[in-house]
Amino acid sequence: MFFLKKVITYFILLPPGNIVLFLLILGFYLFKKGVKFASYITLAVGFVLYFLSTEVGATLLISPLEESFKVPPKEVRNSCGYLVILGGGVKRGAPLLDLKNDLNEDSFKRTIGAYLLYGEKPRKIVASGYSVRESYPEGLAIKDLLVSLGVEEKDIIAENRSRDTFENALLVAKLVGTKKVCLITSAYHMRRAVYLFSKAGVKNLVPVPVDFKTSKAPFTVYKFFPTPYWLNISSKALKEYFGLLYYSLKR
Structure with missing residues (x-):
């Protein structure tokens, strides 16, 4: 039944x-x-x-x-001077407790990934992204969430002018200079992000994929159900x- x-x-x-x-x-x-x-x-x-x-x-x-890059070991992650989060969407006016603008699933998981990395070793976080469809920038929404989680506001740089991944890369390159960067984005997005950041001149880059969409769950017939x-x-x-x-x- x-x-x-x-x-x-x-x-x-x-x-x-x-x-x-x-x-x-x-x-x-x-x-x-x-x-x-x-x-x-x-x-x-x-x-x-x-x-x-x-x-x-x-x-x-x-x-x-998603298999293009593996999650690097802790000692490699902790060698980064900057944590760079690429925004993946914001829901303007959709509250999350006291926050007025919630993040969508991809942005939220990327932000949580950066928060965990910050917990391993506090350092500067660049929250990058401007939502073309929404008037509240992704960078600011990410910053709001990080501050609410306890990250020091002085450690967060909100880059809120970039409209796509290539503009993310160009603007972040100016902010970080030659320092090593941990790039945090969804695993499916990492290959394109790494290519564009390298093209923009960010050479000292450590990809840290998060937000994996696939799982290792056992095979069932429900995997053939359309959703x-x-x-x-x-x-x-x-x-x-x-x-x-x-x-x-x-x-």
């Missing part, structure tokens, strides 16, 4: 499962009616959407990105691949 409830929920009641089911039914209907080209397109879209919406599909896409969460993870992976392609062609 529990399994049947899950099937009904994820394949009939909720998107993207119900959209996938509709496309597959429509595709087979068109094929039966002899409209073969339209049926092939419809079925292809349905299968691609299904693949991107499952944990299996999303993991296949994002794992190569909005895994479709979002696939979208993040595709965005990174497009970004890497764009900057490789731009060289």
